[in-house]
Amino acid sequence: MARVRRAGSEDAGLMAALTRQCWAGSVPGDSSAHFEDETRVLSDLASGGGLILEHGVIAVASLRWRDLPPGASGPGRATPRLWEVCRLGVLPHHRQHGHGERLMREVEALAASGGVPEVRLAVRRDASVKLVQFYQRLGYTIDPALVYSHANPQNPTPIVMRKELLHAMGVSA
Secondary structure (H helix, E strand, O other), X not given: OEEEEEOOHHHHHHHXXXXXXXXXXXXXXXXXXXXXXXXXXXXXXXXXXXXXXXXXXXXXXXXXXXXXXXXXXXXXXXXXXXXXXXXXXXXXXXXXXXXXXXXXXXXXXXHHHOOOOEEEEEEOOOOOHXXXXXXXXXXXXXXXXXXXXXOOOOOOOOEEEEXXXXXXXXXXX
16 A cells, blocks of 8 residues: 655655656656755755655655745746645656655645645656646646746756646635
């Protein structure tokens, strides 16, 4: 049975290795995910958080988020407080079992319970159409007005997607 747990700083090495394994062969080799290290993971955990999905005792998927305060320079113009989801990854042999969706639903529930009205994420323009469709099935929409501030300037500008959580969950802010 798979279970989801919050990641702590002691999981930084595990999450870095898991990210590299999940993204190997799935995204172009110039993605910074291929060079993920504990320092980057610790930074993300300190500015937001992370989730790990375990199947038995083996970590098979993870994601991280950054908590961006109102007006922060983040993916887009001046914003209300929001979470930016990054580095969702599922090991190849564990894909197509709903693990990615489960992690996304969990992070959305955490955000909404904390009063965060919106979650955003970025998808590489050269990513598979199926990846964009996956997020669209979860209720994310492409917002062409938003610009991702962490983009590698040597790569095409990513597609930024957003989901209004409190409105979507029937909660008033």
